[in-house]
Amino acid sequence: VESGRSSTASAPADSDCPWEPDESVTTTARIAWQAIPNGDVVVKDLGILEACMPNATIKWVQAPSGGEVVKYYGTDEVDLGLMGSSPATIASSKPIVDDADIAVVWIHDVIGDAESLIVKDPSITDISGLKGKTVAVPFSSTAHYSLLQALTDAGLEAGKDVEVINLDPDKMPAAWQGAQIDAAWVWDPTQSQLLETGGERILSSADTAEAGRPTFDVGTASRAFITENPEFLTQWAKAQDWAVKLIQDDPATAAESVAVVLGIDPADAEKQFAGLTYLTASEQASADYLGGQFAKDLFNTAGFLLEQGGIEAVGTEADYAEHVDAGPAESVAGD
Amino acid sequence: MTDRHDRRVEFRGVRHHFTVGGAAVPALDRIDLTIEPGEFVTLAGPSGCGKTTLLRLLAGFMTASEGTVAVGGDAVRGPGEERGVVFQQPTLYPWLSVRRNVELGPKLRGVSAHDRAETASRYLEMVGLADFEKHRPYELSGGMQQRCQIARVLANEPDIVLMDEPFGALDALTRERLQSELLEIWRATGRTILFITHSVDEAVFLGSRVLVMSPRPGRIVLDRPAVFSDGGVRVPADEIRALPEYVALCDEVRGAIHAPTAVA
Amino acid sequence: MTDRHDRRVEFRGVRHHFTVGGAAVPALDRIDLTIEPGEFVTLAGPSGCGKTTLLRLLAGFMTASEGTVAVGGDAVRGPGEERGVVFQQPTLYPWLSVRRNVELGPKLRGVSAHDRAETASRYLEMVGLADFEKHRPYELSGGMQQRCQIARVLANEPDIVLMDEPFGALDALTRERLQSELLEIWRATGRTILFITHSVDEAVFLGSRVLVMSPRPGRIVLDRPAVFSDGGVRVPADEIRALPEYVALCDEVRGAIHAPTAVA
Amino acid sequence: MTQTVAAPAPEVAPSTPAAGPQDHRRERRRHRLKLLALHASTLLLLLSAWWFVTAMEWVSPLYLPPPGDVWDAFVRANTDHPVAAGSDRIVRGEQGYYLWEHLIASLQRIAIGVGAAIVVGIPLGLVMGTTWLGVVLEPYLNFLRSLPPLAYIGLLIVWFGIGDTSKVWLLFLAAFPPIAMATISGVHGVRQDQVNAVRSLGASRRQVLTAVVLPASTPDILTGIRVATGFAWTTVVAAEIANGIPGIGGLAYLAGNQLQTALVIACIVVIGIAAILLDLGLKSLEKVLVPWRGKA
Amino acid sequence: MTQTVAAPAPEVAPSTPAAGPQDHRRERRRHRLKLLALHASTLLLLLSAWWFVTAMEWVSPLYLPPPGDVWDAFVRANTDHPVAAGSDRIVRGEQGYYLWEHLIASLQRIAIGVGAAIVVGIPLGLVMGTTWLGVVLEPYLNFLRSLPPLAYIGLLIVWFGIGDTSKVWLLFLAAFPPIAMATISGVHGVRQDQVNAVRSLGASRRQVLTAVVLPASTPDILTGIRVATGFAWTTVVAAEIANGIPGIGGLAYLAGNQLQTALVIACIVVIGIAAILLDLGLKSLEKVLVPWRGKA
Numbered sequence A: 001v002e003s004g005r006s007s008t009a010s011a012p013a014d015s016d017c018p019w020e021p022d023e024s025v026t027t028t029a030r031i032a033w034q035a036i037p038n039g040d041v042v043v044k045d046l047g048i049l050e051a052c053m054p055n056a057t058i059k060w061v062q063a064p065s066g067g068e069v070v071k072y073y074g075t076d077e078v079d080l081g082l083m084g085s086s087p088a089t090i091a092s093s094k095p096i097v098d099d100a101d102i103a104v105v106w107i108h109d110v111i112g113d114a115e116s117l118i119v120k121d122p123s124i125t126d127i128s129g130l131k132g133k134t135v136a137v138p139f140s141s142t143a144h145y146s147l148l149q150a151l152t153d154a155g156l157e158a159g160k161d162v163e164v165i166n167l168d169p170d171k172m173p174a175a176w177q178g179a180q181i182d183a184a185w186v187w188d189p190t191q192s193q194l195l196e197t198g199g200e201r202i203l204s205s206a207d208t209a210e211a212g213r214p215t216f217d218v219g220t221a222s223r224a225f226i227t228e229n230p231e232f233l234t235q236w237a238k239a240q241d242w243a244v245k246l247i248q249d250d251p252a253t254a255a256e257s258v259a260v261v262l263g264i265d266p267a268d269a270e271k272q273f274a275g276l277t278y279l280t281a282s283e284q285a286s287a288d289y290l291g292g293q294f295a296k297d298l299f300n301t302a303g304f305l306l307e308q309g310g311i312e313a314v315g316t317e318a319d320y321a322e323h324v325d326a327g328p329a330e331s332v333a334g335d
Numbered sequence B, C: 001m002t003d004r005h006d007r008r009v010e011f012r013g014v015r016h017h018f019t020v021g022g023a024a025v026p027a028l029d030r031i032d033l034t035i036e037p038g039e040f041v042t043l044a045g046p047s048g049c050g051k052t053t054l055l056r057l058l059a060g061f062m063t064a065s066e067g068t069v070a071v072g073g074d075a076v077r078g079p080g081e082e083r084g085v086v087f088q089q090p091t092l093y094p095w096l097s098v099r100r101n102v103e104l105g106p107k108l109r110g111v112s113a114h115d116r117a118e119t120a121s122r123y124l125e126m127v128g129l130a131d132f133e134k135h136r137p138y139e140l141s142g143g144m145q146q147r148c149q150i151a152r153v154l155a156n157e158p159d160i161v162l163m164d165e166p167f168g169a170l171d172a173l174t175r176e177r178l179q180s181e182l183l184e185i186w187r188a189t190g191r192t193i194l195f196i197t198h199s200v201d202e203a204v205f206l207g208s209r210v211l212v213m214s215p216r217p218g219r220i221v222l223d224r225p226a227v228f229s230d231g232g233v234r235v236p237a238d239e240i241r242a243l244p245e246y247v248a249l250c251d252e253v254r255g256a257i258h259a260p261t262a263v264a
Numbered sequence D, E: 001m002t003q004t005v006a007a008p009a010p011e012v013a014p015s016t017p018a019a020g021p022q023d024h025r026r027e028r029r030r031h032r033l034k035l036l037a038l039h040a041s042t043l044l045l046l047l048s049a050w051w052f053v054t055a056m057e058w059v060s061p062l063y064l065p066p067p068g069d070v071w072d073a074f075v076r077a078n079t080d081h082p083v084a085a086g087s088d089r090i091v092r093g094e095q096g097y098y099l100w101e102h103l104i105a106s107l108q109r110i111a112i113g114v115g116a117a118i119v120v121g122i123p124l125g126l127v128m129g130t131t132w133l134g135v136v137l138e139p140y141l142n143f144l145r146s147l148p149p150l151a152y153i154g155l156l157i158v159w160f161g162i163g164d165t166s167k168v169w170l171l172f173l174a175a176f177p178p179i180a181m182a183t184i185s186g187v188h189g190v191r192q193d194q195v196n197a198v199r200s201l202g203a204s205r206r207q208v209l210t211a212v213v214l215p216a217s218t219p220d221i222l223t224g225i226r227v228a229t230g231f232a233w234t235t236v237v238a239a240e241i242a243n244g245i246p247g248i249g250g251l252a253y254l255a256g257n258q259l260q261t262a263l264v265i266a267c268i269v270v271i272g273i274a275a276i277l278l279d280l281g282l283k284s285l286e287k288v289l290v291p292w293r294g295k296a
């Protein structure tokens, strides 16, 4: 059995390139993807890249986490990859920055209600009520970052006032059912599961974003690859932009693709769109995001991560700006 | 437990074959044999004729392909403590010392530590291994292993003693000592003994009944009573061996073993 | 390879003790012994006196605690194909058929399939196992296993044949046949043979030199030349056994084995 | 499963009464039928217990879905089906492959990994069991066999990429220490006189290994291979977490992340059954290769 | 590590020339020293190879940091230190525990898990190896031992919570199949005549097991325990992924997620050394319990 077969038994109707294909791109691109409901998996499912760059070779590599994607960069196994903003920050900071030379070229989504703090006891209505309780979160994830941020903002110290334990999302319902945990900061499908079994959402990443600590799922690329393959990245960004618009304009169709890749129900997939904010190329290129603010977000995240371990030192804001490249987004936004 | 004097051994129409590579290899042809309680049966026959097979059937290690083996009227369904077995190849437990090997049977039967130590000492003394009681079996010579095995079986005081060439690896002196010890025990306790040997002299000297088997597939071709081991005839061994009846029986046995006609 | 006639065996001041539970158990006391090439040395002695230990030292399975064992002038440093060993307890390979066990030596030496098949057939025939060549060793009787071992060693044509009670589990007839076959081979090839036996008759009948060991720790207490196995004396076995010299030597050997003084 | 019938077991219990040869064969057939019935009823019992537990809602279907759901997931994973009821987007199995294709992919990896482990582990075990190399290498072997796969999969990816090669290496590294250890243990259990005998026949060092030590250790080696294969199965998920599609472990991992418990359990059952069948094969190999066990 | 010196090995090679008893002791001391030197030099060689590879930057420090970094991480993990250079927030070790505390926590779990596996696995193996129960249960044992921990850890959490109990259960479930299998294999290798002999001495079924089958299988069982302990070590990360602090596997997992490779490797080295020491203990147990190996 060969790997790399497309998911479809019958090809979906619109697997043609939505615009004029660029036959001049002949590069080989290895793309790390993750099972997250955003434009990336829509592009993958519909074969946009393959259709729009018929002479390029696209290899999709499924990765279990952003940390893994960073490692793949370190050993030159991939050229592009999706990761959360935390791993992206780690990858842009000492010491990892010496080994993985990447830039953020795309924001697949801004995490909103997709990751949220669910509490079991309905009488707890805000985060300060968690004092003395146990909260589960997958460590090193964007959710972990958001939780710690929210706790800090509420004047609570993890480990002292609140017991924060590492738990993978798929284990959470079990611990929840057994009353082993009082709350969890987690994403779908576990989030919905906990909500269904009587949990209440008291905070979400949307709130932390408002408080100035946004979390993202970002598209990254090796800087060497960016330099050598500008056309590829243009086509790639075009595809991502197209997918973002598809999610916005025709969520049902996009949800179908997400459902196929994630192996879930399209209705669930469509529901999950609501918790994430998708940005078009022009929005991304603006000063609010890749055009300026995003480097600051990385810098802020780094300052926070330093306390948590994982990085050795926080670079300057300019250092982080080097690892943000709005070029591909701009090239599409300019169209 | 059945009384000792009911322990009659009966082979009824016993045949046995082994299966080797799909083919049946006959080992015992047709054995009909009754051993009365208290008999000292010696069994001789050419190498590979089926002596061990017969003994193992009676021990309950295998089931005959045909016919029945019964002890005290009950078909043999497996090994039992009333039938002690001295194996042709010493079968001792390397994880136990010589003494503990000998004590094993009484211990399994729940005999008190003191009593079984006494029993073991007696039999270890008898077979000349008192000095070696702390050794492990693999630290004994071949003949010593055989003696240890004999002590182990006798210490368990089985009604029927099955011995497969027990004295085969012993020098003449040790052998003679053990022969007379065995006779002593037999006379004193009236146990049934089935004793396989290659020595015609031993067979005639010890047995109250001498059997000879034909070459494979084994049948019993000679079955003679013998009286030389009988307690009544308390004569020195040398003199017994010089008796004309003794020499005659030896010759008869030797002739039966060598008879080429015996091949069925 | 050293020429056969240089294979003189020398024990010089050999002592050996085993360590059991921290304590030293002496097995061989002080052995000084030279065996000339072509001698047929028979070795007798009470059970546990150290015969096997002596043989294993020469075989190279162990190193003497003291003194040296040399063959052809070179100290023995391990087993070698020029010294074939028939073990006291049959040591055959259960994953090989009887025939392949016998063929093993020639095969290891790279003898062609055809030649080794021929050799194996000859020796299997000799020990009477031709019909059992396809059996596995555990499908043989005890005596048959011993014979298979003998065939295996002889088929490898070692210069020095070390045999530890090789005929112990055989009936008289088979034993006599193998005795004369062995003598035949010895006379024809001039091999050196060290032969442990408990049978005084066998020792005297076969040996060109008869040794007797004292009880543990073993020393050599009797060392006599014998001529009865010599090719020159082609007389029927019965007549040899009736010779007064024969009877005298037997008595001397028996006396030496039984001598209580021998305990050092 | 009827193969297990002939399993050699020391007759600790009294044997059955005497019976003629025809009786014997009939007896055996009856025995085999009885065993089949036993197996079937055990299985049925388990299945109904499962069904009962879920029907009573003692365990949330999130952890243990009813057998019916698992069956549905199994069927779905083996067919082309619409992505959702009513949708006209037809997908093939799960993640683009039928379940049996996922299984075959994993089986291939296991076959190569365990195959290499056998090829490397047995000679290594023989050498380590018989020479000073064993003393030197043993700590490293122990080190290796204590390492969590998670610990070194990163390094494997560096060296062998994220394709099949690194997965096969992971399975190899999981499978070969038990084989090497079993071989060493087997070697240490070889009767010294069996080695002496063959050396007296003139065997060289190499010949001692091939002619005696190897065959005498075969029972232990086979047990080692069985343990190693089982271990490889448990490692297949770890190996396939990264880029493991097609692969039944990778599928189980992805499905687990999506809380699709029925599919996870379908995968597990398939893995388990495949493992049972493989092990039966290895066991019958044992019967062919080591007929002398317990006899000599 | 000098313990391994006395490892029994079939003397495949020619033995050393004859020597007196005093010579012997001196010889052995010399031998021991030689081995120590051998071990030390092998280790040194490995360390310098490691250092060289990283110094030449052949492998990214993301996967294999230089020995110095690992040492620093090790020291840091065993001391109170500021959370980052210049910060005045002092933290204790890593994740609030010193590294050795993490190790002890994991060791406790392994001890309980493997201990229970021994207590359950040996009797189960004995029974399965000698009765019809083996035939019935074997498929399920094989099923169990093929399951990836990931597959059932969810169920364990449902039943036993996210505390130590579920972790110990996971370690138990990993450790007991190899022990049971090794026992079964050992039972099948018991010489039939040894069983016959004890039955002729009047042993009951139970007594046959305790007096003969168990001791005769001891070498296999010990190998099984060694294999199982190794498995338990490899499983400790999986067991401690969920809420596994303190625990050296949990620490390694978290450090891996944070791409702190030096700390991961420090954990791994500590795990490996602990495993080597544990295994040496088990091996010397073997020497005490089974002195007859290879002799009878």
Ligand SMILES: Nc1ncnc2c1ncn2[C@@H]1O[C@H](COP(=O)(O)OP(=O)(O)OP(=O)(O)O)[C@@H](O)[C@H]1O
Pocket (backbone or CB within 6 Å): B018, B019, B020, B025, B026, B027, B045, B046, B047, B048, B049, B050, B051, B052, B053, B054, B088, B216, C132, C138, C139, C140, C141, C142, C143, C144, C169
């Ligand atoms: N397990 C077995 N499988 C196949 N054949 C066997 C088996 N055991 C014995 N035989 C065969 O059965 C025959 C009789 O064997 P048995 O051991 O009873 O002989 P024996 O009279 O005791 O010989 P010996 O005096 O040499 O011990 C032999 O031909 C032997 O090959």
Ligand SMILES: Nc1ncnc2c1ncn2[C@@H]1O[C@H](COP(=O)(O)OP(=O)(O)OP(=O)(O)O)[C@@H](O)[C@H]1O
Pocket (backbone or CB within 6 Å): B132, B138, B139, B140, B141, B142, B143, B144, B169, C018, C019, C020, C025, C026, C027, C045, C046, C047, C048, C049, C050, C051, C052, C053, C054, C088, C216
């Ligand atoms: N491996 C061993 N460990 C300890 N002691 C041993 C060992 N092998 C032999 N012995 C002791 O050495 C002595 C001589 O043994 P050996 O086997 O040489 O006797 P033997 O003359 O061959 O006796 P037999 O005629 O009974 O075979 C015996 O007392 C025995 O207990």
Ligand SMILES: [Mg+2]
Pocket (backbone or CB within 6 Å): B051, B052, B053, B088, B164, C141, C142, C143
């Ligand atoms: Mg016999």
Ligand SMILES: [Mg+2]
Pocket (backbone or CB within 6 Å): B141, B142, B143, C051, C052, C053, C088, C164
């Ligand atoms: Mg001896």
